[in-house]
Amino acid sequence: MEKKTLPGSIRKNIQIDSEVTIVQKHHQQSGELTEGFVKKILTSSPTHPHGIKVMLDTGEVGRVKEVFVED
Structure with a gap:
C-alpha cells in the first residue's frame, strides 16, 4: 500500500496520531x-x-512538511 502525502501548511490535514515529517x-x-x-x-x-x-x-517539536495518508 503506497502512502500519499498532503501539505503540512494546512491545519485540517493534521490530526492527533497523524504520521508526519517535520523540520x-x-x-x-x-x-x-x-x-x-x-x-x-x-x-x-x-x-x-x-x-x-x-x-x-x-517530544520533538517542529513544523510539518508532509502528512502521510494511506491510499
Whole structure:
C-alpha cells in the first residue's frame, strides 16, 4: 500500500496520531526531516506558510512538511 502525502501548511490535514515529517528549528538551515506521529498540534491558525507546528509522540517539536495518508 503506497502512502500519499498532503501539505503540512494546512491545519485540517493534521490530526492527533497523524504520521508526519517535520523540520525542527535547529534543522531549518539543513532541512533535515524527522518522521513521527503527532501528539499535539501547537499552531492554532488554519494555515501557516512554513508548516503547522506540532509536537511528536517523542517530544520533538517542529513544523510539518508532509502528512502521510494511506491510499
